[in-house]
Each structure stands twice: as C-alpha cells, then as structure tokens.
Amino acid sequence: MIRNYVTTALRALKRNWNYTFINVIGLTFGLACCLLVFMAIxxxxxxxxxxxxxxxxYRLVAHYQNGTSDGFDTGIPLPALAALRIDFPDLKHDLTLIHEIGDVVIRTGGSAANKFKEGRGLVAFVEPEYFRLFDYGWKSGNALSALQNPNTVVLSERMAKKYFGNTDPIGKIVRLENRQDFTVTGVVQNPPATSSVPFEVLLSFASLKQYGAFTDWDDWQSTYSGAQLYLTLPKASASQATVAAQMEQKLAGFAKKHLRPEDAKNLRYELQPLTDIHFHTRTGNYANRSISKETIWAMGLIGLFILITACVNFINLATAQAIRRAKEVGVRKVLGSSRGQLARQFLGETGLLTAIAIVLALGVAYAALPNVAELLDIQADALTLVDPVVIGFLVALGFFTTILAGFYPSLVLSGYQPVLALKGRLRVAGSKYLTLRRSLIVVQFAISQMxxxxxxxxxxxxxHFRSADLGFNKEAVVTIPIPERKPGQLENLRAKLAGLPSIQSLSYGISAPSSNGNWTASFRFENADKNEDYGVVMRPADxxxxxxxxxxxxAGRMFVPADTMREFVVNESLAKRLGFAQPQQILGKMIALGGPNSVKKPIVGVVKDFNTFSLHRKTAPCLMSTKLDTYNTLGIKLASQQGSPEAISALLSTVQKAWEATFPDFVFQYEFLDKTLDDFYKNEERLFGLFRLLAGIAIFIGCLGLYGVVAFMVESRTKEVGIRKALGASTTHIFGIFSNEFIxxxxxxxxxxxxxxxxxxxxxxxxxxxxxSIEWWMFALAGLVAVIIALITVSFQSIRAALMDPVKSLRTE
Structure with missing residues (x-):
C-alpha cells in the first residue's frame, strides 16, 4: 500500500512538474529560514x-530616578564590596566585584612580536570567589588558590597559546601596560560564546590597588561602569523572584546606611538576573553584545510568517489545480477508494514534497550559515547543524509543514463527488476555493508588506543616525588611544605631528565627544550647601x-591652557538645567566638583549641545576643563585637501612612526571617528539587515506562489482569452483582466x-x-513596491496569454 502511495505521488508530481518545482523551492526557502531563525534564537x-x-x-545595578531623569548604572562604588560582606556575612563568599580593564597592552617578552593589544571584555581583575559564581573548566591550577596571591594571572587556553605557543605557560610572566608583572598560575578552558562575562585574562584582585583602579577605594559617589558586582543568593523554598525581592528590600537599607541622604533618595539598588543580562540593551554587558527579547520574538514570528507564506503557496496551487485532478479522484472513488485513502494519498504527496524540501533546506542553511552568523554577530562555530536538538526541530518542522500545507488541499481533493467529477461539472471560478485563494494571497502580501x-x-x-546633527564634526577625524605615559611625552608627540601639512588640528582629551565610556561627577553650583541631585558628564580636554x-x-571663551582644572566650559543642557534661559547668563558662575571641601572654579564658556552618548540617550549636562592625567585619546582632524586614500595612508604611517617613537612599549591603533560612532548602532544594523533579508525571502516566496496561481488561471481561461482576442480585445485589456484583481x-x-x-x-x-516620525509615505511606498512586484509577477503569464494566437486558444480543450 505504502509503495503504491509513493509511486502514485511520484507520478503526480512528475506530471505537474511546474507545480512541484514552485512548491519545492518555496518550501525549501521557508524551511531553511525557519531552521536558521531557530538556531539563532x-x-x-x-x-x-x-x-x-x-x-x-544576579548583577547589582543602580537605578537612578529623580523628577527629570531615569537611568541605570552597572558600576558599583569600590567600597561597596567590603561593606556588603560586613552587612551580609552569609553572602561573604557568594559575592564578588569584577574590575574590567580594556585597551591594554600585554607583553610576554622584549620583542615587538610579544606585544598584544587586548580590547574590551577580555582582561579583568577578579577575586578567587569569581570562580564560585562563574563556571570555568580548569586545565591547570586550582580555582581556590590560583588568584589568592597578588601579581598572579589565570589565562584561557586561547590566550595561553596566543602568548606562549605550545609551551607550558605555568610560571611564565606577562607584563601589563609595561608597569606590573603577573605570574601565570592557572589555565582554564575558553569561555563559551554565550557568556556575558567572557574574560580570558583573569588578574588577581589583590593587585588592583597597586595597578590603580579607575575610582577611589573610599569614594561612594564615583563609579566606573566596568566595576560590576555579582552575587549568588542561597537556595530557598520560596520562588527565586521572591528571594531576590526580599534582598532588594535589604539593599534599600544598605544604600541609606552608606550613601549620602541626597544620593540614597534618588537611588535604588536592583538585582538583575544573570540570565537576563544579555537581553538588557540599556545596561549592556562585558561581552558588548546584547539583544532585546522583543527582537528575538520578532525574529521567531518572522520565521513563522515565512513558513506560512510557503505553505500558502502550496494550498493556493493545490486548490487552483483541483479541477485538473477532479477526474482522477472520480475514477479512484468509482474503483472503491475511500475519502480517507485519498486524503492519505494527497497528504503523502505533501509529505514527499516536504521531505525533498527538507534535504534542500539543509543544504541552503549550511551554505548560508556563515553569512547569517556574520549578520547577527554570532561566532560561526557557535551555530551548527550537527546537533540532536536542531535535527529534532527539523523533523518536527517537516511534520508541522506537511499538516499545515497538505491538510486542506487533501480535504478538498478527496471530497469531490465522483459523478460530478467524471461529468466535468466541477467549477472553481466563483466557488469557495477561489475565495480561499484570494484570502491566502492577501495573507501573503500582508506579511510581505509588513x-x-x-x-x-x-x-x-x-x-537618521548617519545624518543627524551630533553637535560636532565626525568627518575626517582619526582617534588614537593614548597609553600610560611619562611627563613630557604628550608634548613631544604633539611637536612631532603639529607641523604636518595633512593635519588641520589635533587635540588630547579623555575621549571623543560621543562615547560609550563616560565619567560622571557630582557637583555643587554657586553657594549651594549640597550637591545637585544629578551628575555632569566630564569631557576633560585641551x-x-x-x-x-x-x-x-x-558664549564666552575657552578655558586657559593648564594641566589641572582651573576653568570650566559647560554645554547648553547644563546651563538650561541650572535655570539659565540664555547661555551668557551662566558666565562667571562657580562650580565645585566632588565633595564639600572641593574648590570652586568659574564657568568661562558655553558650547552648543553635542551628543555625549549615542542617539539612544538624551544629551546629558556636560562639563569640560583641562586635566592632563585623564587624556586617553588623541584626536586628529585631517586637512580636507589631503583626503585621498593614498594621502591618508601616508599620513597614518607618519603618525604611527611618531607614536611608536614616543611610546615604544605599546601597540599603535587608530580608528576613524565616523566608524566608531557607527559601532554604537550595531544592534540596529543587525535588525535592519535581518529585515532586508527576510523581507526579500518572503517576497520571493510570495511571487513564486502568485506566478503559479496566475499560470493556472491563464490555463483555465484560455478559451475566454481567445474569444476576447477574436472580438478585438487588446493586449493591454487582457493584461488588465488578470492584473486588476491582484492589485x-x-x-x-x-x-x-x-x-x-x-x-x-x-x-x-x-x-x-x-x-x-513614522509618516504616511512609508506605507504608500510599501504598497507601491508590492503593486509593482505583483504586476511584474503577473505580467509574465498574462502577457503571454494575451499574445497567444486566438485560433490556437479556441482549439484548446
């Protein structure tokens, strides 16, 4: 029986090869998309x-709220670690603080080949407790003792091989920023690609004071976003959410105890589950990669829509060719076939098509996997088709597709009355099947247009991101990180570069105007007896x-040249926040940074607002001044007349030589500012790329189905077209008959x-x-695109029918 079903199915599919081809291609791309989306999700x-x-x-996060702002800070003041261990002794060994350092040079020898520049998310100072919270597989060393002593380091297998090749790294020395040596005491397995805490160079926390933290050890007001605190709560009979909520209530008392009243009033410590960190785009993570759950579910929904589009093709084409198979059904019923047997036969045909499509979909998915991984910023080796879960999903998907695509057509085809079928009295035009096809075409185009x-x-x-007025000029600006330096080195480098004709201007500062890494400071204005309830973003610069x-x-002027803070320039937002309608009104007013004993300094200028962060966030109140020891970035403005690629390459080569002569122990790197700013919107670029890809596939699958439906319509109305041609209908008129309905x-x-x-x-x-703003023309443009696509798809068949010799059309049976 099964063999007979298979043989019959193969004959039917071969006889209707064009219908088979369209369905297999549509199902192949639909299944491949679903498979890739499933793997990504x-x-x-x-x-x-x-x-x-x-x-x-959990990660401890500070939630700041006042009347005008609402924000989160992942940075925790350094003294909070010891205070938490005193106030919560039960958590003494189940909480730890991670102090990340990025853009550092690690040396393993004296030659240039032994210098390695490591970016963010790789190097951090951690305690032994770190390994109680985060799981690493140990190849050498011991989790309890490897980082117990100062000046020790644990490396991942990847970093150990990078630094020391195939030799045993235990006991070897690595030098950090040419100022502190660390002895390798352990090697761990590489952290998985799915880690929000992906550090591979783990330095002993006991060495942080000697190295120098980014904030002070007794300062409760200053925070550094790379200094984050994690804790593991004990197991309890209550739900984990309840335990976390109870801990947050205790942390409210902790904040009141240790913070100044004005700070504690606007701050609430919250516990962010480790498993949710990856999905919080506002707070970010050490891996510098996050995606919202809304985006994930949108990906899944789009994948399902594409599969539905492919199944709609199948249903449309099956019902469209129902008349062609009516006599076959009538003969089978006369010979004794039951409706159930016929339904199983037609479902079997669907299953066979789906099986063919699954095999092809595996090939398409395998070929597309590297591109999809690149598009979604996923490590290529993190996605694999050789996985029991993936295979199981594909089998389940094939079964689901067979039922979804084949159930209704099998019900329709097996339900024909044999007498009417054999007499040829079945009609599709005007029937419920035509209404169904129209409805399904609407569904397809609705998905495509969304x-x-x-x-x-x-x-x-x-x-808008690329063209928005940021308040500064990002074009033809190169930024170069500045390492730890000795007195006079910055001046020497400036002297070597200032005379180059290709350089219009150069400047030292803490960062570019827009930056993800920010220093926020508390301040007092004029004669206030306490700090303002919000901070200012600091942009120290020359x-x-x-x-x-x-x-x-x-308004006003720039501050005078100095190595320390003497005068301030503020932005318009700070002036307005302090109550001044006109920028000139704030000139001469006094600001004191930090605590009550800090010295007041005058405001001498106001700059037009510039975006201190990405366009995700409002422009913050900002304060600028000189402070030589904070200058971490060299900005170079290229002369416009020297903008050719060859000239820029030659200039950068000259800059590199001067930089390496000034900082021989470090690694030279540079980046164009516009590229740096584009990186702020990686998640949006990924989403945009995903929309483009999936929209294109959905349109392609929809066009395949529309082409097939029109082909069957043209075939079923061949004589009608011939009569119309014989009566003088033009090609345009015939084309309109087929196209108007679809429009x-x-x-x-x-x-x-x-x-x-x-x-x-x-x-x-x-x-x-x-x-x-979402405007009407966006929807009109989408409709126009859909109409053009539909007309192009319909035109192939309708114009061919219109150009056919009417004599041949009238002879057609």
Whole structure:
C-alpha cells in the first residue's frame, strides 16, 4: 500500500512538474529560514545558562530616578564590596566585584612580536570567589588558590597559546601596560560564546590597588561602569523572584546606611538576573553584545510568517489545480477508494514534497550559515547543524509543514463527488476555493508588506543616525588611544605631528565627544550647601578640542591652557538645567566638583549641545576643563585637501612612526571617528539587515506562489482569452483582466498590514531618544513596491496569454 502511495505521488508530481518545482523551492526557502531563525534564537536564549548557579546569580545595578531623569548604572562604588560582606556575612563568599580593564597592552617578552593589544571584555581583575559564581573548566591550577596571591594571572587556553605557543605557560610572566608583572598560575578552558562575562585574562584582585583602579577605594559617589558586582543568593523554598525581592528590600537599607541622604533618595539598588543580562540593551554587558527579547520574538514570528507564506503557496496551487485532478479522484472513488485513502494519498504527496524540501533546506542553511552568523554577530562555530536538538526541530518542522500545507488541499481533493467529477461539472471560478485563494494571497502580501514597511522604517532610522546633527564634526577625524605615559611625552608627540601639512588640528582629551565610556561627577553650583541631585558628564580636554571636533562656542571663551582644572566650559543642557534661559547668563558662575571641601572654579564658556552618548540617550549636562592625567585619546582632524586614500595612508604611517617613537612599549591603533560612532548602532544594523533579508525571502516566496496561481488561471481561461482576442480585445485589456484583481488584493493586504507594522515599529523606535516620525509615505511606498512586484509577477503569464494566437486558444480543450 505504502509503495503504491509513493509511486502514485511520484507520478503526480512528475506530471505537474511546474507545480512541484514552485512548491519545492518555496518550501525549501521557508524551511531553511525557519531552521536558521531557530538556531539563532536558541543561541541567544542560551546566554549564561552554562553556569551551574545561573538561576540564582544576579548583577547589582543602580537605578537612578529623580523628577527629570531615569537611568541605570552597572558600576558599583569600590567600597561597596567590603561593606556588603560586613552587612551580609552569609553572602561573604557568594559575592564578588569584577574590575574590567580594556585597551591594554600585554607583553610576554622584549620583542615587538610579544606585544598584544587586548580590547574590551577580555582582561579583568577578579577575586578567587569569581570562580564560585562563574563556571570555568580548569586545565591547570586550582580555582581556590590560583588568584589568592597578588601579581598572579589565570589565562584561557586561547590566550595561553596566543602568548606562549605550545609551551607550558605555568610560571611564565606577562607584563601589563609595561608597569606590573603577573605570574601565570592557572589555565582554564575558553569561555563559551554565550557568556556575558567572557574574560580570558583573569588578574588577581589583590593587585588592583597597586595597578590603580579607575575610582577611589573610599569614594561612594564615583563609579566606573566596568566595576560590576555579582552575587549568588542561597537556595530557598520560596520562588527565586521572591528571594531576590526580599534582598532588594535589604539593599534599600544598605544604600541609606552608606550613601549620602541626597544620593540614597534618588537611588535604588536592583538585582538583575544573570540570565537576563544579555537581553538588557540599556545596561549592556562585558561581552558588548546584547539583544532585546522583543527582537528575538520578532525574529521567531518572522520565521513563522515565512513558513506560512510557503505553505500558502502550496494550498493556493493545490486548490487552483483541483479541477485538473477532479477526474482522477472520480475514477479512484468509482474503483472503491475511500475519502480517507485519498486524503492519505494527497497528504503523502505533501509529505514527499516536504521531505525533498527538507534535504534542500539543509543544504541552503549550511551554505548560508556563515553569512547569517556574520549578520547577527554570532561566532560561526557557535551555530551548527550537527546537533540532536536542531535535527529534532527539523523533523518536527517537516511534520508541522506537511499538516499545515497538505491538510486542506487533501480535504478538498478527496471530497469531490465522483459523478460530478467524471461529468466535468466541477467549477472553481466563483466557488469557495477561489475565495480561499484570494484570502491566502492577501495573507501573503500582508506579511510581505509588513516586512517591507519595517525595512523602510528601519532604513530611515539608520539614515537618521548617519545624518543627524551630533553637535560636532565626525568627518575626517582619526582617534588614537593614548597609553600610560611619562611627563613630557604628550608634548613631544604633539611637536612631532603639529607641523604636518595633512593635519588641520589635533587635540588630547579623555575621549571623543560621543562615547560609550563616560565619567560622571557630582557637583555643587554657586553657594549651594549640597550637591545637585544629578551628575555632569566630564569631557576633560585641551584647548584644541573644540577646533578639532568642530564644537561650537555659543558664549564666552575657552578655558586657559593648564594641566589641572582651573576653568570650566559647560554645554547648553547644563546651563538650561541650572535655570539659565540664555547661555551668557551662566558666565562667571562657580562650580565645585566632588565633595564639600572641593574648590570652586568659574564657568568661562558655553558650547552648543553635542551628543555625549549615542542617539539612544538624551544629551546629558556636560562639563569640560583641562586635566592632563585623564587624556586617553588623541584626536586628529585631517586637512580636507589631503583626503585621498593614498594621502591618508601616508599620513597614518607618519603618525604611527611618531607614536611608536614616543611610546615604544605599546601597540599603535587608530580608528576613524565616523566608524566608531557607527559601532554604537550595531544592534540596529543587525535588525535592519535581518529585515532586508527576510523581507526579500518572503517576497520571493510570495511571487513564486502568485506566478503559479496566475499560470493556472491563464490555463483555465484560455478559451475566454481567445474569444476576447477574436472580438478585438487588446493586449493591454487582457493584461488588465488578470492584473486588476491582484492589485485589489494588494490594496486589501496594505490596509491589514499597515496598523500592525505601525504598532510594531513604534515600539521598536521607543528605544531611541532621537528618532524619526513614522509618516504616511512609508506605507504608500510599501504598497507601491508590492503593486509593482505583483504586476511584474503577473505580467509574465498574462502577457503571454494575451499574445497567444486566438485560433490556437479556441482549439484548446
């Protein structure tokens, strides 16, 4: 029996080869998309799950709220670590503070080949307790003792091989920033790609004071976002959420005890589950990669939509060719076939098509895997098709697709009455099957138009990122990190570079105007007896900073050259926040940074607002002054007439030689400022790329189905076309007959898709402080694109029918 079903199915599929081809291609791409989306979602949802106590581990986050702002800070004051251990002795060994350092040079020998520049998310000072909270597989050394002593370091296998090749690294020396040596006491397995705490160079926390932390050990007001505190709560009979809520209540008392009243009033310590850190785009993580759960579920929904689009093709084509198979059904029923047997036969045909599509989908997914991994910023080796869960999902997906695509057509085809089928009295035109096909085409185009609208809005937002007025000039500016230096080195480097004709201006500062890494300080204004309830973003820089980055001075003057803070320049936001309607009014006023004993200094200038962060966040109140020991970045403004690639390459080579002569123990790196700013929006670029890809696939699959439906319509109306031609109908008129109906369906789909797309994209845009407005033309453009695509798809078959000789058309049976 099964053999007979298979043989019959193969004959039917071969006989209707064009229908088979369209369905297999559509199902192949639909299944491949679903498979790749499933793998990506599974990868994202597995972040930090490898830790044994992941469900009980939390990150301590400071939530600041006052009347005008609401923000989060992952940085915890350094003295909080000891204070927490005193106030919560039961957690003494289940909490730890991680102090990340990035953009550092590690040396393992005297030659240039033994210098390694390590970026963010790789190097950190940690305690032995770190290994109680985060799971590492140990190859050498011991978790309890490896970092017990100062000047010790644990390396991952990858870093050990990078620094020392195939030799045993235990006992070897690594030198950090050419100022402190560490002895290798352990080697651990590489952290998985799904870790939000992915450190591979783990330095003993006992050495941090000697190295120098980014904030003071007794300062409760200053924080550094790379100094984060994690804790594991004990197991309890109550739910974990309840235990965490109880701990947060205790932390409220902890804040009141240790913080100043004005600070504790606006701050609340919250526990952020380790397994949720990856999904919080506002707070970020050490891996510098996050994705919202809304985006993940949107990916899954789009994958499902694409599969539905492919299944709609199958249903449309199956019902469209129902008349062609009516006599076959009639003969089988006369010969004794039951409706159940016929339904199983047609479901078997669907299953066979799906099986073929699954095999092809595996090939498509395998070929596309590297590109998808690059698009979603996932390590290529983190996604694999050779996985029992992936294979199981594919089998389940194949079964689901067979039922979804094959159930209704099998019900329709097996339900024909044999007498009517054999007499040829079955009609499709005007029947419920035609209504169903129209409805399904509307569903297809609604899905496609939702994706088109999403793509247009995402593209417009990305263009806004690229073209928005940031308050400074990002073009033709190169930024170069400045390492730890000795007195006079910055001046020597400036002297070597200042005379180069290709350099218009250069400046030292803590960072570029827009930066993800920020120093926020508390301050007192004029004669206030306490600090303001908000901080200012600090941008220490030399007097060339304004000219190099194109900032605009709207009142007063720049501060005088100095090595320490003597005068302040503020931005417009700070002036307005302090109650001054005109920038000139704040000139001459006094500000004191830090505690009550700090010295007041005058405000001498006001600059036009510039974006201190990415466009996700509002421009913050900002304060600028000189402070030589904070200058970590050299900004170089290139002369516009020297902008050719060859000239820039030659200039950078000259700059590198001068830099290496000044800092021979460090590694030279540079980045163009516009590229740095583009990196702020990696998540949005990924989403935009995903929209484009999935929208294109959905449109392609929809066009395949539409092409097949039109082909069957043309075939079933061949004589009608011949009669119309014989009576004088033009080619345009015939084309209009077939195209007008589909234009109406596209219009209905646009009406359905528009409010859904508007709601979804409005929610997405809420993540941005500076965003575009969703305008009517975006929906009109999506509708126009869909109409053009539909007309192009319909035109192949309709024009061919219109050009056919009417004599041949009238002879067609």
């Amino acid at each position: 599974r990868h994202e949802l597995s972040y930090d799950r490898h830790n044994a106590n992941a469900d009980r581990t 994706l088109i609208i999403g793509t247009i809005i995402a593209y417009s937002q990305m263009q 007097t060339s900073y304004v000219r190099t980055y194109g900032l605009i001075l709207v 109406k369906l596209v219009g209905i789909a646009l009406v359905i898709a528009s409010p859904i797309a508007w709601y979804v994209m409005s929610e997405w845009l809420k993540d941005f402080e500076y965003k575009i």
